[in-house]
Amino acid sequence: MGIIKNRYLILRRISQLTILFLYFAANAYGWKILAGNLSFSKILDTVPLADPFAVLQMVFAGAFISADLLLGVVVVLAIYGLIGGRAYCSWVCPVNMITDLAAWFRRKFHTEKDNLISPSKTKKFRYAFLAVLLFVSAFIGAAAFEFISPIGMFTRGVAFAAGFGWIWLLTIFLFDAFILKNGWCGHICPVGAMYSLIGSKSLIRVRHTKENCTNCGNCLSICPEPQVLTPVINKKSDFINGIECTNCGRCIEVCNDNALNFSIRNYINSKGEKNEKTTD
């Protein structure tokens, strides 16, 4: 029962750990399935994948952008822009495991509302931070966020046995657990902000059915970005259109009333409700 109940959580962990393991194996055993790390990788030594935020910073820094990088950005934009939304954050990024752990810690000790910083006031910080980092990159002549990116440090630590930058990851845990709920992923991380913008029109989205909703609030309390749920839950039957939704699927799992499901946005015929089959 637990497996079915937490199916997306389990799939996400499998996805995150598999990606980390493939990066590790590429270095340790010379596998070519997925080599590199989350800033740039190659699938089967041919298909490039590039972090759009890293490349955008490089553009601001005035770096030469190679064909491999451009193609890698196009592939990533296509994947997340069309189908994935902000799925990078919950299905790929390993830092999500740390911030989810901190969120679990908060639920365990009932400290979800105990924040040093007002959560509602800092939700837009990441977009300003993203913009500022682009200017900083131009100013110092190098991609600024890559020097401190915990995502980079985590993946490099696993793949290349480089020293982990453990302190940084511990800092994120402490920040999320004690200072601001979902603080890193939900308020600060400019990579997440970038993927919010990239995936704003993506096809796969969570859909809410108001008729089934009992207004129990389970989804709102588990969601790392509850501001995307509040305009919809128990108000109207609609897609969760907020761009910060990470498609993690936790709301679907905690809903006991079948009021939430993954679905595909229909741009061609917005009234074509019948064509929209749930995908779970």
Add this chain to the structure above:
Amino acid sequence: MDNKRRSFLVNMAQATAAATAAGTLVAGFAEENKNKELTLRPPGALNEPDFVKTCIRCGLCVEACKNRNNKVVLDGKEIITLKLASPGDKAPVGTPFFNARTGPCFMCDDIPCMYACPTGALTPDECKNDKGEVAIDYAKMGVAVIDPSSCIAFWGLQCTACYRACPELDKAITIEWRKNKRTGKHAYRIPVVHEQYCTGCGMCEQACVTEKAAIKIFPREVVLGKAGDRYVKGWDKADQQRVQNASTNTKTETGRSKKSAIDNLNEGVSWE
């Protein structure tokens, strides 16, 4: 201004101010961290400022190095050359580097690290000779520098470990014979580095027998000087080519030199 609009604008200003503060911190760390001029880079690396700008820190060069054909095992342990820097590695975070003493470059013929680079931070353009031929022998990772005070060859002891370890044998390091006047009957066999052939691979530093290496690799930008246009090897045709377009102006003009020498001498002297 209504309240909703006001609170929106205030929130925007707060986010921007906080982001600027955070951005300043990042800028400070990144600026400090990116200028590690002693970092040894893989073959074919762009000059350091461009390299830090262009490298996306993916580690494909490190993987290519780890999984190269000519693996070297020392005392049952595989020698790792390229690594990605972590905080504290004295190299910009996430960028590839090597430590010549513990893991020198073994100069693979196929240069797998360079060709693995997707961004052009490592490029064959920086690993070729004047004729445009690309080969690992034309790599310019650094240059070897000898400390004569700790090099035992300068003491008069027989060594030549660096000379024999050098992949550019008898070109990048040669042995100069000098008379040992202390004993009167022995020879010094002194290693001499020739920068035009030295690739900076670090095999000499790894092989050096002293407790701390007496021959070390440093980036060429750090070690090499530049004679400039004022000096030329009159006996060398090629060197004369170098100064063909040199400026003929040999005067140094400052505010002081505009006046005649007499004026300068007399300045400030009161004639009563």
